[in-house]
Amino acid sequence: VPAWLPTPANLRMRRAVRVLDGFLERLVDDGGGAGGLLGPLREAHGTGPAARRAIRDDLVTFFVAGHDTSASALAWTLHLLSRHPAVRRRLVAEVREVLGEDPPTARDLTRLRWVEAVVREALRLYPPAWMLAREALRDDVIAGRRIPAGATVLVSAWVTQRRAELWPAPEVFDPERFSPGAVGERPRFAWFPFGGGPRVCVGASFAMAEMKLVLAVLHQRLELEAVDAREVRPTARMTLE
Numbered sequence: 185v186p187a188w189l190p191t192p193a194n195l196r197m198r199r200a201v202r203v204l205d206g207f208l209e210r211l212v213d214d215g216g217g218a219g220g221l222l223g224p225l226r227e228a229h230g231t232g233p234a235a236r237r238a239i240r241d242d243l244v245t246f247f248v249a250g251h252d253t254s255a256s257a258l259a260w261t262l263h264l265l266s267r268h269p270a271v272r273r274r275l276v277a278e279v280r281e282v283l284g285e286d287p288p289t290a291r292d293l294t295r296l297r298w299v300e301a302v303v304r305e306a307l308r309l310y311p312p313a314w315m316l317a318r319e320a321l322r323d324d325v326i327a328g329r330r331i332p333a334g335a336t337v338l339v340s341a342w343v344t345q346r347r348a349e350l351w352p353a354p355e356v357f358d359p360e361r362f363s364p365g366a367v368g369e370r371p372r373f374a375w376f377p378f379g380g381g382p383r384v385c386v387g388a389s390f391a392m393a394e395m396k397l398v399l400a401v402l403h404q405r406l407e408l409e410a411v412d413a414r415e416v417r418p419t420a421r422m423t424l425e
Contacts, residue, residue, distance in 0.1 A: 204244065258398060260310035271357070279403050287401070293393055301359035305362055307375075308361070312423040314340060314342040316340075316341070319335070341375075342424070344373070344376070
């Protein structure tokens with residue numbers, strides 16, 4: 185359906201965009217605080233209406249990419265932990281040992297090894313960016329199939345990260361796969377929830393830090409239980425929901 189048609193879905197989208205634009209425009213007008221993101225963006229884009237629009241577009245990317253995919257990944261991680269109490273107990277024990285009652289800091293990230301393994305295994309089973317697109321710059325042949333220059337090639341982390349030849353018992357949630365000794369045994373792109381190559385997700389390190397810290401704080405303060413045992417099936421949209 186064309187975006188200009190006033191369908192209920194398109195009208196909801198327009199209202200949502202207005203809300204987001206209003207929030208970001210106020211952020212730009214207020215300056216965003218000292219030492220924030222807006223300073224470098226202004227230096228990159230300059231001033232004037234075109235620069236303001238470019239800054240807004242960059243902020244949308246940071247705002248949406250920094251929330252939607254991480255929220256999806258954390259939701260699936262909590263779902264998996266609710267079904268694997270032994271993994272959750274080990275996670276809680278590590279959080280108590282590393283953090284105690286103190287809030288986590290950046291220095292704690294490297295010490296939360298089991299928390300990181302849990303997040304990585306959840307990203308293997310339920311990658312928010314489940315499908316990526318790349319454009320072929322030149323003619324190529326992949327697995328005997330000709331790929332012409334300009335063709336769009338789709339690669340799926342969901343499919344690759346569940347291949348039995350790469351991941352024994354691929355449907356099983358097992359964070360031990362990401363213990364230090366196990367990681368080096370796999371091909372480089374057996375796991376790519378953030379993509380790879382020159383266009384790997386620019387926020388990959390930030391996202392991992394964000395998810396580890398959120399997961400640690402949640403289990404430091406709360407005891408989480410699933411409300412029921414019903415099977416949850418993902419929906420493949422722009423992100424995996």
